[in-house]
Structures are given as structure tokens and as C-alpha cells.
Amino acid sequence: MNSLEADVLVIGGGSTGAGVARDAALRGFSTVLVERRDLGDGTTGRFHGLLHSGGRYAVKDPSAARECISENRILRRIASDCVEDTGGMFVSTPWDDPDYGDLFLKGCQDTGVPAEEIPVGEAIRREPRLNPDIRRAFVVPDAAVDPWKVVWACARSAEEHGARILPYHRVLDLELDGERVVGARVRDEHSGEELRVRARVVVNAAGAWAGQIAELAHCTVNVRAGMGLMIAMNHRFVNMCINRCKRPADGDILMPIRTVCVIGTTDLFVPDPDVTEIRQADVDLLLDEGEKLVPGFREARALHAWVGVRPLFEETAKVADTRDVTRSHALLDHDSRDGVAGFLTITGGKATTFRLMAEVTVDAVCQHLGEQRPCTTADESLPGSERHVMYRLDARLAAREPVPQAEEIVCECELITRSALEAAIDRRGTTNLDDIRRLLRLAMGPCQGGFCIYRAAGILHHGGRVDVSVANRALLDFLEERWKGVHPILHGDQLRQSRLDDWIFQGILDVEHLPA
Amino acid sequence: MTTQSVVIGAGLAGLTAALRLTEHGHRVVIVARGAGATHLAPATVDVLGYVGGERVDSPVASFDQFFARSPDHPYRRVALAQVEAALTWFSARLAGLGYTGGLAENLLLSTAIGVARPSALVPRTMIGGDLRAGGRFVFVGFRGFKDFHPSLIADNLTRAQVPAPLTARAVELALPRDRLGDLGGRRLAERFDSRQYRDWLVESLRDKLEPDERVGLPAVLGLRRAEETWQELENRLERHVFEVPTLPPSIPGLRLFDALTARLRAAGVRVVFGVTAVGASAHDGRIEAVAVANASGTVSYPAHSVVLASGGFASGGLALDSRGVTRETVFDLPVAGAPAAGSVRFAPRYFDDQPLAGSGVPVDDQLRPVDADGKPVFGNLHAAGAILAGAVPWKEKSGTGISLATGYAAADAIRGAPVTSMAEPVR
Numbered sequence: 049m050n051s052l053e054a055d056v057l058v059i060g061g062g063s064t065g066a067g068v069a070r071d072a073a074l075r076g077f078s079t080v081l082v083e084r085r086d087l088g089d090g091t092t093g094r095f096h097g098l099l100h101s102g103g104r105y106a107v108k109d110p111s112a113a114r115e116c117i118s119e120n121r122i123l124r125r126i127a128s129d130c131v132e133d134t135g136g137m138f139v140s141t142p143w144d145d146p147d148y149g150d151l152f153l154k155g156c157q158d159t160g161v162p163a164e165e166i167p168v169g170e171a172i173r174r175e176p177r178l179n180p181d182i183r184r185a186f187v188v189p190d191a192a193v194d195p196w197k198v199v200w201a202c203a204r205s206a207e208e209h210g211a212r213i214l215p216y217h218r219v220l221d222l223e224l225d226g227e228r229v230v231g232a233r234v235r236d237e238h239s240g241e242e243l244r245v246r247a248r249v250v251v252n253a254a255g256a257w258a259g260q261i262a263e264l265a266h267c268t269v270n271v272r273a274g275m276g277l278m279i280a281m282n283h284r285f286v287n288m289c290i291n292r293c294k295r296p297a298d299g300d301i302l303m304p305i306r307t308v309c310v311i312g313t314t315d316l317f318v319p320d321p322d323v324t325e326i327r328q329a330d331v332d333l334l335l336d337e338g339e340k341l342v343p344g345f346r347e348a349r350a351l352h353a354w355v356g357v358r359p360l361f362e363e364t365a366k367v368a369d370t371r372d373v374t375r376s377h378a379l380l381d382h383d384s385r386d387g388v389a390g391f392l393t394i395t396g397g398k399a400t401t402f403r404l405m406a407e408v409t410v411d412a413v414c415q416h417l418g419e420q421r422p423c424t425t426a427d428e429s430l431p432g433s434e435r436h437v438m439y440r441l442d443a444r445l446a447a448r449e450p451v452p453q454a455e456e457i458v459c460e461c462e463l464i465t466r467s468a469l470e471a472a473i474d475r476r477g478t479t480n481l482d483d484i485r486r487l488l489r490l491a492m493g494p495c496q497g498g499f500c501i502y503r504a505a506g507i508l509h510h511g512g513r514v515d516v517s518v519a520n521r522a523l524l525d526f527l528e529e530r531w532k533g534v535h536p537i538l539h540g541d542q543l544r545q546s547r548l549d550d551w552i553f554q555g556i557l558d559v560e561h562l563p564a
Numbered sequence: 565m566t567t568q569s570v571v572i573g574a575g576l577a578g579l580t581a582a583l584r585l586t587e588h589g590h591r592v593v594i595v596a597r598g599a600g601a602t603h604l605a606p607a608t609v610d611v612l613g614y615v616g617g618e619r620v621d622s623p624v625a626s627f628d629q630f631f632a633r634s635p636d637h638p639y640r641r642v643a644l645a646q647v648e649a650a651l652t653w654f655s656a657r658l659a660g661l662g663y664t665g666g667l668a669e670n671l672l673l674s675t676a677i678g679v680a681r682p683s684a685l686v687p688r689t690m691i692g693g694d695l696r697a698g699g700r701f702v703f704v705g706f707r708g709f710k711d712f713h714p715s716l717i718a719d720n721l722t723r724a725q726v727p728a729p730l731t732a733r734a735v736e737l738a739l740p741r742d743r744l745g746d747l748g749g750r751r752l753a754e755r756f757d758s759r760q761y762r763d764w765l766v767e768s769l770r771d772k773l774e775p776d777e778r779v780g781l782p783a784v785l786g787l788r789r790a791e792e793t794w795q796e797l798e799n800r801l802e803r804h805v806f807e808v809p810t811l812p813p814s815i816p817g818l819r820l821f822d823a824l825t826a827r828l829r830a831a832g833v834r835v836v837f838g839v840t841a842v843g844a845s846a847h848d849g850r851i852e853a854v855a856v857a858n859a860s861g862t863v864s865y866p867a868h869s870v871v872l873a874s875g876g877f878a879s880g881g882l883a884l885d886s887r888g889v890t891r892e893t894v895f896d897l898p899v900a901g902a903p904a905a906g907s908v909r910f911a912p913r914y915f916d917d918q919p920l921a922g923s924g925v926p927v928d929d930q931l932r933p934v935d936a937d938g939k940p941v942f943g944n945l946h947a948a949g950a951i952l953a954g955a956v957p958w959k960e961k962s963g964t965g966i967s968l969a970t971g972y973a974a975a976d977a978i979r980g981a982p983v984t985s986m987a988e989p990v991r
Contacts, residue, residue, distance in 0.1 A: 328906075332886075332887075335886055346886050347885060347886050350886075452745070453745025453746055454745060455708075455745065455746065456708060456709075456710040456745075456746050456747070457710075457746045458710060466710065499811060502676070502677065502711075502713075502811060503710045503711065503713075505677075505713070505716065506710075506712075506713025506715075506716045507713075509713065509715060509716045509719070510713065510715065512715075515719075516678075516715075516716060516719035516720055516723075519716060520677075520720070523677075527914050527915075528913065528914050528915075530914075531912075531913070531914035532912070535909075535910035535911075535912070536910075538884070538909070538910060539884045539885055539886045539888070540883065540884065540885065540886065543877050543883075543884050544877055544878055544879075544880060547876065547877045547878035548604065548812075548878050550878075550958045551601070551604060551605070551878065551958050551963075552604075552811060552812070554915075554958040554959060555605065555957070555958035555961070555963060556604075556605070556606055556675060556676070556809060556810070556811070556812075557675045557676055557677045557679065558675045558677075558679040558681045558961070559677060559679065560617075560915050560959075561614075561619070561679045561680075561681075562677065562678075562679055562720060563720060563723035563724060563725075
């Protein structure tokens with residue numbers, strides 16, 4: 049069995065794990081990160097993309113609100129290329145108690161979240177699709193963050209500082225030496241080979257799966273999985289993050305993110321974070337809530353639905369409603385808590401505060417290792433963000449504009465060129481088009497891969513890069529994976545689109561009769 | 565005194581019905597939002613390619629078995645003789661496109677990913693690609709043309725289930741350097757209408773071909789002069805040359821559309837694009853006029869008879885709303901086969917049978933939409949093409965066959981109907 053040695057082993061390749069790996073690597077620790085699937089394929093890549101201003105928590109969870117606004121300011125700077133400065137609004141619709149606005153303003157004031165009430169007319173001028181019957185509107189510094197860009201930028205930065213980032217490496221077992229965790233046995237999910245990673249400290253950053261990892265060290269970590277549904281619509285009905293001005297509830301946010309907008313979310317305990325389903329009732333609920341914010345939403349064109357599972361940590365109490373669990377993170381030192389040394393769990397929290405979570409975690413790592421090394425992640429920009437230029441929606445178009453006909457565009461919806469696709473395939477060494485999707489947003493636009501997936505399979509196979517059976521499998525797997533998110537919301541114009549895709553794949557190409 | 569028929573929709577079903585109606589002496593107006601699926605589909609006539617996932621060698625010999633599985637299929641509403649007559653008629657009317665084949669045997673043509681796909685009737689530019697006899701095939705792609713991947717085709721075809729052994733390989737050519745950039749099939753096809761481009765192709769290929777190889781090219785060999793291009797390539801390369809259909813827009817489909825609409829124009833048919841049929845005024849169980857919305861309002865087209873060929877979900881003839889209700893969009897006709905609102909509409913796996921798939925408008929033996937009791941909704945309304953209930957054409961490989969057969973049969977059903985005089989459209 050091959051083996052690796054490191055100061056720190058991070059388990060979990062979401063934003064938290066990637067953040068921990070980067071922080072540790074920046075502080076000079078040799079670091080290995082293992083993730084059972086692709087980076088950002090869990091909760092990180094399945095949320096709505098809100099970089100919280102803190103407004104959402106200002107009334108109910110003041111400490112979370114304070115963390116959010118502080119991290120919001122940091123990420124705008126160090127992760128500028130991953131953040132679009134959309135701004136946000138909290139609006140009182142006719143279904144919301146307008147007096148909650150006063151509580152909201154007070155909460156924002158108390159927690160340092162900049163919030164300003166603007167006249168309704170001004171709100172409608174800024175967001176013309178908004179329900180004209182809204183009663184109050186408050187502007188906050190929410191923003192949109194691209195979770196995959198963040199995770200990959202953290203991973204790249206960590207690698208630049210010597211870390212090994214290993215996606216598709218599943219933890220089979222933690223290795224214990226007496227009452228001390230000394231490493232893990234992991235399996236390369238592509239080759240099937242096993243690998244032993246020995247580390248001085250093991251950080252469990254497996255999010256909603258953290259309980260499963262902790263159990264391998266005989267520790268009980270009660271992370272409950274709160275499942276939330278998201279639906280992406282085919283374009284940006286709004287250009288600011290629109291929140292309902294009320295207590296947190298299902299369907300209370302409409303997010304502009306890259307070329308689409310996303311309505312979220314719901315919240316339901318699920319016993320197993322790997323067993324989730326999209327329920328028609330939840331789809332209907334989100335569409336109805338969307339209608340309250342943007343008239344016409346219900347019959348507008350929905351592209352894709354997905355669920356993410358939040359890690360909700362409660363040390364003791366039983367909580368009936370997942371929304372009552374704090375959104376603050378929890379760092380568990382299993383030495384003092386369970387008598388298991390060399391083992392930390394970081395869970396709970398939210399994408400906005402991932403950097404802070406990493407900081408406190410690596411602070412604890414330092415303590416364990418008896419080192420004093422200060423955190424620098426609040427100041428050191430992520431790769432691609434060195435110039436502090438925030439992402440703009442027209443970035444890809446702007447990049448192509450000087451020579452508009454330079455080469456083929458493989459995915460017209462997301463303006464992905466052939467060279468960008470080839471570079472991503474070669475850099476990642478992956479044959480999984482879903483991995484490529486997360487890297488480039490391939491097939492995430494209105495046609496949901498109808499045109500680009502055949503092209504991508506051809507390019508994957510081109511020049512003998514992969515065997516034809518691998519290219520076929522990539523195409524078929526992608527179609528199955530896509531269908532999971534497409535069929536729950538298929539109606540109206542998106543059903544027309546989907547029928548066209550049926551014609552392309554089944555009618556014209558006849559892919560269901562590809563040789564096995 | 566002429567008789568006016570209104571055809572709604574300009575896909576293969578609508579164009580077929582319209583042309584056939586002119587042959588019955590009708591004055592015809594076609595109202596359509598835009599072109600139909602001709603621009604998307606390969607322009608082969610696929611009558612029946614698969615039954616229960618098994619490839620069909622002979623459509624005519626497979627109908628019984630097929631109907632046992634799909635008892636409400638649109639083909640049940642037309643006589644076999646009508647399907648045959650429709651194919652013969654189609655080949656004769658579009659002689660310039662050189663359609664070959666019939667109901668007795670399916671040809672097998674490679675798709676753009678290298679699956680051997682069955683078709684009943686194929687245009688001349690594709691016949692050389694019939695895989696049934698086996699042999700040596702070479703697929704030629706163009707670097708820079710993103711919608712055709714020859715090595716994917718060749719490698720898959722080598723493993724395909726075919727009646728006789730074949731070999732397949734790929735050649736990729738760099739297109740002439742004329743700043744092609746992001747090249748679509750249509751722009752490429754326009755270039756092949758020029759001599760310069762054909763010369764380039766012949767010169768580029770001459771020393772890259774083996775003896776007796778059949779040469780497959782993406783179906784972009786010209787828009788207006790495809791026949792000539794294809795013939796010239798065959799002559800100069802001294803080999804069989806054939807087109808392989810690929811992603812939309814379908815260039816062979818554009819040619820088919822152009823050929824059909826040219827004949828329609830010659831027959832005096834008005835084709836009104838950019839409008840939407842929105843309803844009808846009826847009297848005594850018959851439609852008297854079709855209401856058509858255009859940019860400035862609604863126009864009424866008097867109609868002796870009406871062919872509804874507005875397509876299925878893809879073309880907007882059928883619509884499903886967010887609450888799960890399926891509607892026919894022009895006349896709000898009864899829809900059959902649609903899962904009730906609130907019940908499962910889609911299977912969890914993509915290639916499984918989809919509950920919503922066969923939904924559409926049920927019709928009687930004259931292709932007239934019927935109500936729940938089987939009575940025609942209007943005595944003079946006929947439906948044709950993808951709007952009909954009971955088919956899963958993209959799986960059966962039956963889409964063009966259904967459109968052609970039912971478009972033809974709808975026109976013939978109308979011929980048998982009583983004639984009344986017609987006036988000009990009124991506002």
C-alpha cells in the first residue's frame with residue numbers, strides 16, 4: 049500500500065475542507081486533503097450562492113450575523129474573482145408582516161450589518177421584475193459567490209504551498225494508535241488502490257458527513273442533515289439577492305448567480321445525507337414563494353432542481369425545527385471532548401464563513417502541534433483574485449470580445465470555448481463530464497447540455513485521449529445525472545427544450561443503442 | 565369555386581397535408597409560428613425503427629407486433645396502404661432529392677455518434693452510407709466544426725451490431741484558413757455550394773482514401789446545390805460519398821423544407837409565418853374560421869376544413885403547465901395519455917419509459933380529434949403529426965413516418981368531406 053506523511057490530513061473537499069487545507073499549507077504545514085467525490089460536490093456546490101451580509105441572521109442569530117458581515121468584507125477582497133457584487137435587498141411582500149422590518153433594521157444596527165431602508169419605488173426601479181405590491185425594502189451588502197471557483201482557488205493555493213489535494217479518495221478507516229488518531233486508510237475511487245495517509249493531526253471537515261467520519265474514531269458527533277431544495281431559473285429575473293423580510297422560512301431567497309437565478313430553499317431533516325429526494329410539494333412551494341417575489345415566476349422557465357444538505361450541529365438538545373439550530377460553526381477537539389487525541393471536527397457553519405472556520409481550526413491545529421503560526425488567509429488573495437477585481441457577469445463575453453470568432457464555442461449557453469474545455473479535461477485528468485460541469489459550468493444553461501454534451505464527448509475522445517467506451521459512458525452518465533435535476537421541474541418551455549434534447553440524443557444520435 | 569383549407573403548422577405533417585390538399589383542388593393557407601421539426605430532424609423518413617428496444621429490419625413485417633405493444637399508436641388510424649402511398653407520393657413529389665427505400669426493409673445509417681440507425685426512406689446524399697452490406701467506411705470531419713466527431717463515429721461503428729462485417733476509420737481535415745471561427749453547420753453548408761470548397765475537399769482527400777472506401781461526411785454538403793456537390797464528389801473521388809446527419813440545424817432538413825415549400829408556392833399555397841392560431845369560430849359542430857394572432861391583432865381565416873399539425877410538446881402544439889396539466893394549445897382539445905395532475909409524469913431514469921411521453925390528441929379513423937366518447941370534436945378538424953397521441957417517436961424512430969403518413973391521410977380524409985364555398989380572410 050502506498051503511503052503519505054503529513055502534518056495535517058483534512059477529510060472533506062467542500063469549502064471548509066479546502067479552506068482548512070489552504071490555511072494549513074499557508075502556515076507551512078505539510079497538508080493532504082482527501083475527498084470521496086469531486087471537490088465542491090457536496091453541500092458546497094449545492095447551495096444558492098449567497099455571500100451573506102448577515103442580514104438574514106440579524107434578528108435571530110446575532111453572532112452569526114457578525115461573523116457574516118466580517119467574512120463578507122474579507123471575501124470580497126481575497127476572493128474577488130469568485131464574488132459578484134450584486135448587492136442585496138430584504139423586501140416585505142404583502143404576505144409578510146411589515147413591522148418585522150423594524151426588528152430587522154434594529155438587528156442589523158446591533159450587529160454592524162449595513163442596512164438602509166429605501167422607498168418602494170426605488171426598489172422597483174432597481175429590480176423591475178419585483179412584485180410591485182411590496183411594502184418595504186432594505187438594501188444590504190449581500191453578494192453572489194461561485195462556490196466551485198472558491199473551492200478550486202483554495203485547492204490551487206494550497207497546492208502552490210505544497211499541499212496534496214486528492215479528490216475521489218474515500219476514507220475507509222481512521223488509523224488509531226491507542227487513544228490517538230494517526231492517519232487514515234483511503235481508497236482511490238478511480239483506480240481502486242488503497243493509500244495510507246499518516247498525519248500528526250486529522251481534521252474532519254466532512255460537513256453533513258462529519259458524524260460518519262467521527263464514528264470511525266469512536267466519537268459521537270451529532271450532525272444532522274438539513275435538506276434544502278434549490279431551483280435554478282433560466283435567466284436572472286433579479287440582479288440583486290432578494291430576501292424576504294421575515295423570519296427565516298422556506299423559499300425566502302431569490303439569488304442571481306452567474307447566468308441564472310436560484311430560488312431557495314427548504315429545510316427538512318433527513319436521516320442519511322446521501323439519501324435525498326426532490327419532492328413535488330417542495331417544488332410547488334418554491335414556485336409559489338417565487339411568484340410572491342416576481343409575478344409570473346410560477347410558469348416561468350425552470351432549468352434544474354437540486355438538494356443540498358446543511359450540516360446542523362447540536363451538541364446536546366433535540367431540536368424540532370432545523371431552522372432553530374444555530375448557523376454558527378462548531379469546532380470539536382476530540383482530545384478534551386472524547387479523549388481521542390490528534391483529531392478535530394469542524395462542522396456546522398455556512399459557506400460565507402468557511403474562511404473563518406478554517407482559521408479557528410488551524411489555530412487549534414497549531415495548539416496541538418505546539419506551534420505558533422499566525423493565520424494569513426484574511427489578507428492573502430486567492431489565485432485569480434490578486435488584483436481585487438470582482439467578478440462580473442460579462443467576464444466571459446469580455447474575454448472573447450477582442451476576437452469574437454477565434455474558435456469554436458462548445459457550450460453556447462455558458463460561452464465555453466473548445467480550448468477551455470480541453471484545458472480543463474487535461475488539467476483535471478477526468479473523464480467525468482459532471483466534474484467538468486462544475487469547473488466550467490458546462491451544460492448549466494437553458495439547453496442543459498442538449499448541444500454541448502455530444503461535442504464534449506467527441507472532444508474527450510479526440511486524438512485518442514480516452515477510449516470510445518469511456519467517452520460513451522461519460523455521455524450516458526451525464527444524461528442520467530442531468531435528468532435527476534431536470535425532471536422534477538419540467539414544464540412549459542423547459543419541457544419543450546427537454547423534448548428537443550430527447551430528439552437530439554435519442555432521435556438523431558440514437559445514443560441508447562451505443563455498443564455496451 | 566375553390567375550397568379553402570387552413571393548415572396549422574409548417575412541419576413535415578403540415579407541409580405534406582397542404583401539398584396533398586392542393587392536389588385535391590383545395591386552396592390552402594398554412595399558418596405557422598415558424599418552421600417545424602424539418603430543421604431539426606435528419607430528413608430521413610423513419611417509419612418504424614425499434615419495437616420495444618429491438619431494431620426493426622422490416623417495418624411492414626413488424627406492425628402487428630408493434631401494435632400489440634402500442635395499441636393506440638397513430639399508425640392505427642391510417643391504413644397500411646396509405647402509409648405506402650404516402651411514401652411513394654413523397655418520393656415522387658420530391659424526385660429532386662432522390663429518396664430511396666420503402667416499407668419492406670429499413671436501411672441502416674450511421675448517426676453522428678456511430679450508432680447504426682434504421683430508416684425506411686433516405687435521400688440520395690445518404691444512401692451510400694447504408695451499412696447493411698458492410699464494407700469499408702471512412703468518416704471525414706473538419707477541425708473547427710464542432711458538431712461532427714469522426715473518430716467517435718468510426719470507433720463506435722466498428723463495434724456496432726450490423727448484418728455484415730464492416731471497418732470504419734476517421735480522417736480529420738483542417739478547414740481552409742479563412743477565419744472560420746465558430747463555424748455552424750449552416751455556414752459550412754453555404755461554403756460547399758461553392759466550387760472552391762469542393763475543389764479543396766477533393767484535393768485534401770485524394771491521397772487519404774483507401775480503395776473501395778465509402779466516404780462519410782457531415783451532412784453539410786451544400787444548401788442550394790447539394791445534389792451537384794454530392795454527385796461531383798462521388799465522381800471525382802471515385803467512391804461512394806454520403807452525408808451523416810448531425811446536430812440541428814439539419815441541413816438536409818432545410819433542403820427538404822425548401823423543396824416542399826417551393827412546390828407549395830408553385831401550387832399557390834399561402835404560407836403565413838410568425839403567427840399563432842389561437843382558436844376557432846364554429847357552428848353546428850364545424851369550424852367556420854380559424855382565429856390567428858399576428859403582431860397587430862387577430863385575423864380570422866375562413867376554413868372549409870382544418871388540419872392541426874402544430875406539433876407535440878417540442879413545437880408547442882401541446883403544453884404542460886407547472887401544475888401538471890397538459891393542454892392542446894390551439895383549440896383546447898381533449899388530450900389522451902397524459903398523467904393526471906399530481907401524478908408521476910416522469911420516470912427517475914432518463915432512458916426509461918416516460919409516463920408523459922405518449923400523450924397527445926386522440927383521433928378517429930379520419931384523424932379527427934375526438935372527445936371522451938370518441939365523437940369528433942369538430943366534423944372538419946383533422947390532426948396530423950407529432951400532436952397525435954400514442955407515439956414515442958424519438959424512441960420508435962417513427963417521427964417523420966408519422967408526420968408524412970398522417971399528413972397525407974388527413975388530406976385524403978378531407979377530400980371525402982362535403983364542399984362549401986369560401987371567402988377571403990376577414991379582419
